[in-house]
Amino acid sequence: MFRVSREIHFCYGHRLLNYDGKCRYLHGHNGRAVITLEASHLDELGMVVDFTRIKQVVQTWIDEHLDHKMLLHRDDPLLPYLRQQGEPVVVVDFNPTAENIARLIFEYAAGQGFPVVEVQLWETETCFASYRGSREGIAVDEPGFPAGEALKTERFGKNQRFPA
Numbered sequence: 001m002f003r004v005s006r007e008i009h010f011c012y013g014h015r016l017l018n019y020d021g022k023c024r025y026l027h028g029h030n031g032r033a034v035i036t037l038e039a040s041h042l043d044e045l046g047m048v049v050d051f052t053r054i055k056q057v058v059q060t061w062i063d064e065h066l067d068h069k070m071l072l073h074r075d076d077p078l079l080p081y082l083r084q085q086g087e088p089v090v091v092v093d094f095n096p097t098a099e100n101i102a103r104l105i106f107e108y109a110a111g112q113g114f115p116v117v118e119v120q121l122w123e124t125e126t127c128f129a130s131y132r133g134s135r136e137g138i139a140v141d142e143p144g145f146p147a148g149e150a151l152k153t154e155r156f157g158k159n160q161r162f163p164a
């Protein structure tokens, strides 16, 4: 098996609901996503996937949808106020932990056809969460995630819950 990984840096804000630690308050991170792709065969150029292509697709999406945005649970009571103030908020159905953000990025990359096997989300220099899935079956049947075909990001699009 061959593997390639690409790092993508972005800034995001969040806070966690029903949480006792300091992450219950609004704050931000300089996040680092590490997207890992795997293939048993290389393309005609001898690559799994061109690093440039990962950047073009995944980084563009992260820049547009996550970078410098506040990720909040849809039940967050601050949501109406921040929206009213025109703050760029990303509404998610889950607590916006590093684990869930890793999964969000994983599902986007997989939905774009990349043979992604793991996404790590480094929240700080010393802490990261990762999400792994198979290229074939992305497990999206757990509570908080849509069942079946719809990838999380597409569902956001349909419901227009991501800012345009």
Ligand SMILES: [Zn+2]
Pocket: 014, 023, 027, 028, 029, 123
């Ligand atoms: Zn945090």
